[in-house]
Amino acid sequence: MTGLVIALIFAVGAMVQTIAGFGSALVIMPMLTYFIGIQSASTVMAIAGAAVTVAVLHQNRKGLRWAEAAPILIGSCTGIPLGTLALERLPAAPVVGLLGVVLLAYALLRITLGKRLALKPIEPQEKASWAGWFASVVVGLLAGLLGGAYATDGPPLVIFGAVKGWPKESFRSILQAVFLVDGVLIIVCHGAGGLVSGDVITYSVYGIPGMLAGLVFGTWLDRRISHELFHKVLLVFVVLLGIALIGRAAFMG
Numbered sequence: 054m055t056g057l058v059i060a061l062i063f064a065v066g067a068m069v070q071t072i073a074g075f076g077s078a079l080v081i082m083p084m085l086t087y088f089i090g091i092q093s094a095s096t097v098m099a100i101a102g103a104a105v106t107v108a109v110l111h112q113n114r115k116g117l118r119w120a121e122a123a124p125i126l127i128g129s130c131t132g133i134p135l136g137t138l139a140l141e142r143l144p145a146a147p148v149v150g151l152l153g154v155v156l157l158a159y160a161l162l163r164i165t166l167g168k169r170l171a172l173k174p175i176e177p178q179e180k181a182s183w184a185g186w187f188a189s190v191v192v193g194l195l196a197g198l199l200g201g202a203y204a205t206d207g208p209p210l211v212i213f214g215a216v217k218g219w220p221k222e223s224f225r226s227i228l229q230a231v232f233l234v235d236g237v238l239i240i241v242c243h244g245a246g247g248l249v250s251g252d253v254i255t256y257s258v259y260g261i262p263g264m265l266a267g268l269v270f271g272t273w274l275d276r277r278i279s280h281e282l283f284h285k286v287l288l289v290f291v292v293l294l295g296i297a298l299i300g301r302a303a304f305m306g
Contacts, residue, residue, distance in 0.1 A: 058088055059097075059256055060263030067105045067264045071112070071271025072278065073290045074225030077105055078207075089256055096240075096248045101260040103236040108268050110229035116222025122230045124186050125193035125213075129206070129231050132197020133238050139198070150302030156208055156295030159215075160288055189213075193231065200235045207232075208298070211291060221278075 062084045066077035078098060085094040110117070192213045200206025210231060214224045243249055278286065 055088060056259040059259040062263065063101060063260035064263035064267035067267025068271035070105055071109055071268055072275050073286065074228045077102060093253055093256060096243045096253045097256045097260065099236055099239045099243060100257040101264060103233060103240065105264055106229050106233045106236060110226055110233060112272065113222045113226035116220060117226035117230060118223050121189060122227045124189035125227065125231055126234055128190040128193025129197035129234060132194040133201035133235060136198040136201025137242065146302045150299055153295045153298030153302065156291050156298065159212055160292045160295065163288055196231060206235050208294065
């Protein structure tokens with residue numbers, strides 16, 4: 054019964070990530086924690102979640118812009134160990150709650166100003182400006198800090214990609230590249246800490262059939278979503294992520 058439940062949970066999470074490019078942890082972690090506990094759920098999410106990320110990255114590989122992804126990855130790789138070091142020194146609840154507020158404020162701004170903030174897809178540039186490169190590094194650094202400390206690396210990347218108006222393939226592929234690097238580092242840390250047990254491996258295997266089903270259905274649904282509709286769906290996910298982060302902060306408190 055546990056295996057079926059885990060498979061269903063990962064099916065929903067994989068479907069969400071296939072369409073939006075993020076949000077699998079938002080869906081999977083609360084439910085997975087209820088059934089197998091927070092410690093096991095965190096490691097299972099890192100292992101099986103990395104598989105989801107690889108699959109989504111492969112699907113959107115043609116949209117990956119290395120020139121824009123590279124500085125974000127540089128910042129993220131720098132920020133993750135720093136965030137891990139800060140984990141025991143900084144209160145989690147206020148930071149996570151603030152992230153939720155920022156996401157809701159961004160969504161409200163987009164809804165209020167409407168078409169004045171509607172961005173057209175940005176074509177890749179042969180040579181990025183130093184200011185743009187620096188901004189990308191800072192966003193990656195912030196994502197890495199938050200990911201290493203609180204496993205919430207998505208919000209800075211989501212806002213950055215939405216503001217730049219990346220086409221959905223580029224949006225998803227760039228996010229997956231960063232998520233994959235973050236996930237691998239988390240798995241290494243958990244392995245070094247002895248958290249990758251036999252039960253964790255078994256739970257991760259349970260999630261694979263569900264993940265595949267979610268990817269297939271999400272891919273089918275995604276083909277029927279235009280760039281304009283994608284950003285509307287993205288806005289809904291931003292609101293849901295903001296609410297979830299605020300709720301998570303309240304639970305931490």
